[in-house]
Amino acid sequence: MSESKQLPDGTEGLIFREDAQHRSEFFSERADVGRLLEMVTALTGEIAILRARLDTHERLAASGSGFDHARVEAYRAPSDVLAYRMQQDQEMIARVFRAVTEEIDRLASDADVRKVLMEKKA
């Protein structure tokens, strides 16, 4: 089931999924695809944390203060460092999910997809 089953509540204006009590599943007919996507997404988070920790080590080293576990834990990135890290992080995310970006770009020239999307309701 790839479609969102919608249950509009005409009297209250509320729209729920048919399975509203459960999380949304977008790849239920290919659960392995959904799980893989979740794992890749989670891994980007782990990479981001590792990179932040490495950046902290480098900055402490450059400051000459030396680093150990306590100093790393106590380090709080100032706003310019946070901005730098987020820029790096977003570039990493864009590289990881590049295939998705390119696939959306490709759609504009796909006449078959357009035909399907414009099918009149039977």
Place this chain on the structure above:
Amino acid sequence: MTVHAMMPEATHDEAARFAHVVSLKNFLMRNLEPKWRGYVDEHLTPQFAAAGRDAAEEYRDLERRLAKLGAYRTWQALTVAAQEEMWRSVGQCVDRQLGDLDTRAKTIDGGSVRTDSEFVAPRYLSKVDIHLMPGGYAADRGGDDVRQGAVFDKAAALYHMGRNGGELNDVRGHTIVQHLFERYGNLQPKRILDIGCTVGHSTTAIASYFPDAEVHGIDVGGALLRYARARSASLGQKVHYSQQNGEQTDFPEGHFDLVVSSAVLHETSFSALPRIFKEAHRLLRPGGVMINLEVPLRFDTHSTWSRIRGLFEALHNNEPFWIGAQTLDVGAIAKSAGFAEVLAGYQNATPKADRAAAPTFTTKSGPVHVVWYMVSGVK
């Protein structure tokens, strides 16, 4: 150093994880979503028009067909995953220090909190976990529990990506006061009620302008409200919180000079919203003012993509009234509830209200967080 004494502290790696959640949301909002918007609004919609059809009118069917595309489902799944990761990472941070937070709340004096173990949250808030927040607004372990409030507060800045006043998340409160100063400048409220106050983000900001006023906030969750009281007190504001349904409260008739709500109406329903306005009318003394702040989105002005995006918000971010609220003439409902001099328009968001500031209330809309939709009136 946190912005107030109740805010959960993040370790080095927790802070990095939170930043990553924001990065992921940024990527989805600024890189991927504009591509879907461009494809749907600039490519597909003209093709529909050339065929004599209105894609915006067919948005539900179009959304179902888009969901056959792997790339579209990947965008949907990533958007939900980012939201779920936000709640999961904040939840882990809060749980690590929950005992300390519960204890800390008791040591901070000021204001009051009144919970009701028999309270039942209305269906529009209880059927699903709004915003995918596990447990929703109402989850409460009883006793001194503040968990749901701590999670909501810590996550709110990530959810708004800092655009609602950073970690204080109080721009909407200041914007409500700016509207009051601009349009009802003579009102000197002695009693103020904030309906649907959550952890008091707006309530606390509003209270800061009226140090002599008695300020109340109501919402549906005990843990949310225990946290809210301590949070407000830690920011120097004594606020009285109680667990109540905004459709029918236990306050006396004519008790308040000012009744407000902040981004609450889109989390109600067709029948609840008019009841909340009628209750606000009952609670106000003659001459009292009601001000509601809402998301500045109107369904009839939406492009095809904005409608599809709204459907996603309703179905997959658990905002069941997201579209319904945008179809309502909220000003007309305020008039039906008995309010006079009803205003419906848009107020520029401001981090600080100022009586001397140039007026910004207008009928011209703008982006969320830049302007807010305001509906106000006088009893």
